[in-house]
């Protein structure tokens with residue numbers, strides 16, 4: 203009944219993950235640990251014989267670096283690549299660049315978790331003259347509409363799904379194994395869609411860095427079961443670490 207294989211990969215640890223800062227669309231790079239995680243992700247794919255034929259990434263360097271390192275480790279650096287802003291991390295609005303622990307202390311746990319994990323409560327908007335705004339960044343010249351000033355998960359689903367239903371689904375239907383290299387919250391948006399997770403339950407789903415998450419899809423591109431991490435133990439530890447960010 204399985205017709206297709208889909209691989210999701212969150213980028214490895216970034217500089218701002220390490221520093222515990224809200225990141226969103228700010229274009230930070232991988233740490234040494236993040237580069238190792240990305241390469242290990244590619245080794246896991248090679249070990250399992252799950253080899254992508256095409257890769258789709260966001261426009262953010264940390265996802266691009268992760269895809270390159272993982273594909274190199276799997277000896278697939280040569281496959282075609284497509285990039286879209288629609289796979290970007292959720293825009294974190296005025297929280298971009300702010301310390302997670304300080305934000306938790308300042309606003310309290312309820313507000314902090316609403317901003318981090320609620321389905322439809324966006325953080326306050328970032329102003330265009332904020333150093334961490336993306337207004338004027340040439341990579342977004344071609345995007346449909348304005349560069350966001352903030353996004354909630356629902357907004358991410360709304361901009362991600364057209365790309366899922368378009369270019370990615372086209373590749374899958376053409377018989378290609380697709381690798382999507384993206385971000386914690388943009389992948390939460392896709393997992394919510396693939397697994398039919400409710401608006402409430404998605405709050406407790408966290409995606410670890412650098413561990414491939416594999417879906418088997420039927421002919422209608424419906425998941426035949428929950429996604430499987432290629433290293434489940436490391437994935438559980440990684441997801442727990444993401445969940446507790448700011449609280450350490």
Ligand SMILES: O=C(O)[C@@H](CO)OP(=O)(O)O
Nearest residue numbers: 223224225226291318386
């Ligand atoms: O800062 C961010 O952009 C994201 C992912 O790193 O953080 P969070 O897990 O808090 O949504």
